[in-house]
Amino acid sequence: AATFRATAGTTYHVLLGQQFNQGDLTVAFGTVPPAPNDDFADGVPVSVPGRYSGDLTVASAEPGEVRPSCDPAAERSVWFRFTPDRTRPVSVQALAGWGPGITVYRGTSPAALSEVDCVASGDRRPAVFAGVAGETYQIRVADDADAASLYDIELAAAPPLSPWIGTYPDTPTVYDEVTVTPYTGDPLRRDFVSGEVRFGDGASAPITGAPIKHRYAADGEYRVEVTGSTADGRTGTAAGTLKVETHDVALSDFVVPAKARVDETKQIKVSVSNARYDETVTVTLYRLSEQGYYQQVGQAEQWVPAQAGRKVVFPFAYTYTAADAAAGKTSFKVVASIDAPYPGDARPADNELLGTTAVRAG
Known part of the structure; x- marks a missing residue:
């Protein structure tokens, strides 16, 4: 059966159909009484725990009826009245389907209602409020005209939190x-x-x-x-x-030769400082290739104890090439890393330094 609200003086057209040819159709029209708790004054008394159902398609809004802050378009409404016998948090939840809007008010007359909680239709969360013993609460269950349907709500004591x-x-x-x-x-x-x-x-x-x-x-x-x-x-x-926990080593010095010749081998010195925890430090030396990317040319690992003001030296040697001379210089990069728990070095920005040597053929 289909239910709709008919307005006096309006003509309605009803289309009937069936999936398979099953013979003649018989149609009957009749009036349907409004929901028994359609009006505020007819709010149904409820208790906790309790489960209540009905049909919003036969519900309507009274003239001047309060609209919920979270769902003002929900005009097909019914009312319930709740007076707690003891003070405790209470939930009101739609049990199935799309879920109508649920609004809880404090007060006993339509002109003096104070909104306590509001859940819009389709939200699927319950309304929750602190029910005070002896106070009267009005529960409005509603949806808009297009979504109005059967509803099923449940009142229950709200569960404790588990933060x-x-x-x-x-x-x-x-x-x-x-x-x-x-x-x-x-x-x-x-x-x-x-x-x-x-x-x-x-x-x-x-x-x-x-x-x-x-x-x-x-x-x-x-x-x-x-x-x-x-x-x-x-x-x-x-x-x-x-x-x-903060693990943090730093490259304190990166000394490269200012100039060199092809086939000349020179020393490169890298210093690491560490003031927090003893660390196993790996220092990697890179050279900028002719293709524009850094290629590894050396690597060393040492135990670096935590000691403020102390520097541990990592020595390297590099032999300059004809390609370095053709470029006129050799660009180096040195990177320090530690074997530490995630996330590793807390300040990786101070674990990288650059240096340049001018190179000539002879």
């Missing part, structure tokens, strides 16, 4: 700005709207919905904690350990 903390990067250094994201772990998919994140180094930041960022001044293991609340009043806490 957890996300960090990026998850292996930060003292040079990183860490983004800390508190998650509610809510089956109803509601975010924290207030609370606090404590970074474990004495600093903290409020939960406002904006990204939470923090930079640690020293390496170490920090206990990061979050305490937060959702808009419906549920609260939760979580904690985790964040390890800050």
Whole structure:
């Protein structure tokens, strides 16, 4: 059967069809009573837990009826009335299909309603609110004229939160700005709207919905904690350990000969400094080829202990060629890398240096 709202004085044309020739069709028209809770005054009392169903195609909006902030086009509406017997968070969820819009109001008269929560049609999330014992709440279930259909909603006590903390990067250094994201772990998919994140180094930041960022001044293991609340009043806490570890060596010197001749072998000296952790350092020497790319011409590995002010020298030797003389110079690049946990060297920009030697034939 098909249901539609007929307006007085309007002519309607009904098209009938069938997939296969199955004989004559019989059509009957009749009036359908409106939904029993179509009007605000006829709101159906509900309780928790509870499940309620109906048909929005036979529902309508009353003159001057309040429209939800998140779904103003949802005009086919029915009403339910809920007065909690105890204070607790409550959810109202559409159980199947597209899902109508659900709006919860506080108040007892159409002229004095205060919107508590609003979920648009098709959102598929439940409306959630802090039900206070003895207060009256009006629940409006609605959809627009094109999408109105059968509905099935369920009222239930909202589940507790299971918060957890996300960090990026998850292996930060003292040079990183860490983004800390508190998650509610809510089956109803509601975010924290207030609370606090404590970074474990004495600093903290409020939960406002904006990204939470923090930079640690020293390496170490920090206990990061979050305490937060959702808009419906549920609260939760979580904690985790964040390890800050900074590996950082630097090329402090790159000494190449100022000039050389073809077939002459000269020394090249590379110095590495390291003030944080003992590291195994690999230094690679490259020469800029005639084709415009760097080709490796030497590599050395050494153990470089952490000691401020100390430099470890990596010696290299290079024999200059006729191709160097033809170019008039040899362009070198030296790169240092370390065998360290991800993400490796915290400041790779100081692990690369360039040098040039002027070269002539004889």
